[in-house]
Amino acid sequence: MELRHHGTAVSPGVAIGPALVLDTEGVRITHRTVPPGQIPDEILRLRKALADAAAKARETRQRLNIQLGPALGNIIGAHESVFEDHALRTNIEALIRAQSYSAEYAVSRVIRDYVKRLEDAAQKVPEHSRAEVRRRAAEFVDLERQVLVRLLGEHSEPLGRLTEPVVVLATDLMPSDTADFSSRTVHAFATESGGNTSHTAILAGALEIPAVVGLGRFLTDVSGGDTVIVDGGEGVLIIDPDPGTVAKYEEKRAAERSRADRYESLRDKPAVTEDGKATVRLLGNIELAQEAGHCLDRGAEGVGLYRTEFLYLNKTADPTEAEHYEAYKSVVQTLGPDRPLVIRTLDLGADKFSGATGAVGAEKNPFLGLRSVRLCLRNLDLFKTQLRAILRAAALGDVRVMFPMISTADELRQCKTLLNEVKEDLEEEGIPFKPDLPVGTMIEVPSAALMADVLAREVDFFSVGTNDLIQYTLAADRNNENVADLYTPADPAVLRLIKRVVEAARKEQVEVNVCGEMSGEPLYIPLLVGLGLRQLSATPRKVPEIKRVIRKLRVDEAEDLAGRALELETARQVGSLLRDHLRRILPEAAD
Ligand code: PEP
Ligand code: MG
Numbered sequence: 001m002e003l004r005h006h007g008t009a010v011s012p013g014v015a016i017g018p019a020l021v022l023d024t025e026g027v028r029i030t031h032r033t034v035p036p037g038q039i040p041d042e043i044l045r046l047r048k049a050l051a052d053a054a055a056k057a058r059e060t061r062q063r064l065n066i067q068l069g070p071a072l073g074n075i076i077g078a079h080e081s082v083f084e085d086h087a088l089r090t091n092i093e094a095l096i097r098a099q100s101y102s103a104e105y106a107v108s109r110v111i112r113d114y115v116k117r118l119e120d121a122a123q124k125v126p127e128h129s130r131a132e133v134r135r136r137a138a139e140f141v142d143l144e145r146q147v148l149v150r151l152l153g154e155h156s157e158p159l160g161r162l163t164e165p166v167v168v169l170a171t172d173l174m175p176s177d178t179a180d181f182s183s184r185t186v187h188a189f190a191t192e193s194g195g196n197t198s199h200t201a202i203l204a205g206a207l208e209i210p211a212v213v214g215l216g217r218f219l220t221d222v223s224g225g226d227t228v229i230v231d232g233g234e235g236v237l238i239i240d241p242d243p244g245t246v247a248k249y250e251e252k253r254a255a256e257r258s259r260a261d262r263y264e265s266l267r268d269k270p271a272v273t274e275d276g277k278a279t280v281r282l283l284g285n286i287e288l289a290q291e292a293g294h295c296l297d298r299g300a301e302g303v304g305l306y307r308t309e310f311l312y313l314n315k316t317a318d319p320t321e322a323e324h325y326e327a328y329k330s331v332v333q334t335l336g337p338d339r340p341l342v343i344r345t346l347d348l349g350a351d352k353f354s355g356a357t358g359a360v361g362a363e364k365n366p367f368l369g370l371r372s373v374r375l376c377l378r379n380l381d382l383f384k385t386q387l388r389a390i391l392r393a394a395a396l397g398d399v400r401v402m403f404p405m406i407s408t409a410d411e412l413r414q415c416k417t418l419l420n421e422v423k424e425d426l427e428e429e430g431i432p433f434k435p436d437l438p439v440g441t442m443i444e445v446p447s448a449a450l451m452a453d454v455l456a457r458e459v460d461f462f463s464v465g466t467n468d469l470i471q472y473t474l475a476a477d478r479n480n481e482n483v484a485d486l487y488t489p490a491d492p493a494v495l496r497l498i499k500r501v502v503e504a505a506r507k508e509q510v511e512v513n514v515c516g517e518m519s520g521e522p523l524y525i526p527l528l529v530g531l532g533l534r535q536l537s538a539t540p541r542k543v544p545e546i547k548r549v550i551r552k553l554r555v556d557e558a559e560d561l562a563g564r565a566l567e568l569e570t571a572r573q574v575g576s577l578l579r580d581h582l583r584r585i586l587p588e589a590a591d
Pocket of ligand 2: 404444465467
């Protein structure tokens, strides 16, 4: 029967296909059914896998009994008896015989059904026994994995080598897992945890793979090979869809393709308002050098944010100066010498590759800890290596440097001092670089927004990072679905801070850009233009849509809208004001 789960939509698009269910160790099921003649072999494989798993549990129990005493050893002994349980084996074998299921698919179905029943039971038992029932359910997930590992053996392939198209389902995915995905084989993914600005989500957008995160628990409802639908625009995952649902989503998928073709025609048109009074410079946000091409394909005028920490993906050592330089050079070559490229220095820590070299050990509050520029200022070699590469790449085109997570003027001054030291080193070494490289700072900490008038005197440009600015202003974790209702760009506190930053920038005549996810959402475009922004940077895929909204705007109306929004008291009121306006100027974008 069809099952629907709702989560956070992070990368749009519809995909329909067989599920590939990943547990934490990436075990996956390759075949759902087998030819009828193979059924006896499947039963033998199952029995052997159960017997091997039981033997391993027995051996571990005996070893632990000696090492730690029988009390602890017997916990593993319980696993042994499950693997030998007659009813479990009979249930799995019955599915193999009746449905021609592969042994691994049948194991997954039966054990996941047990887990589901235990989890349902946990809701109903008295509070004091709930944790125990949940622990039992988790134990079964582990038991499933132990049998699957034995059944799959060499069949459990790494994700990078997938050959058949799949929809990946997992508890969570690390950015490094996502980076291995190719849109050719991974048609979508859906995870139980995560929020829309988690880096896994951002990378999904970058790779243009439909994705939904923060779905809550659903993995017990699905087995590898089941047909699933992911709607990355609506934030929906549908397991075992009815034929009618499949038909509906196939239609939606076709409509999306034709919309993409329509956007194509906007690529070379200017981002100018309908009344001709304002032109907005639209730039792209990239994580990987190869995305620079996506920016141009979508009609962006350059790169407004290059998140260089993604150079750390799948790396055990810090990138060398040459690796930094090659990545930047390749982006400049794609963009050409005259299009801007804003390179942001390493924003490591918190949710971004916190285990990377140079990072500190586990912190209790990593988002408030030694992340980003704070980490760089404590690891000067790491920082200087990158600054050298940026200064050198700047000799090739319109490169600018930007510092993330600046909280105080002192911090910014330290970064600039270091940049000057690096320039002196390059000068002495006779290495070509750009001495008058424009310097900017992200405004993504409320203290920086409040001190924008002071910071404006130190830099050539600002870029407002709304992803972090919202999280720090509202004290709401950007990746935590439990506080997702607080986490919104429509909050009046956020609007007041942006207004302040724009005014400070105007006064000192420094450029100001918005590069958080807010600037990729059509809903906020009239407001941002009304607040005075004439530069926006967003995921390349969003650029045509934003351009379409801008081309429908009148500056006086946008300014009036911003003025009215700033007088409101709640995010809900702001949201409804913005929706009404967008519905009026571009009904299609408001849906
Ligand atoms: C932001 O915080 O808005 C931003 C653009 O930076 P990141 O999402 O990489 O933290
Ligand atoms: Mg940020």
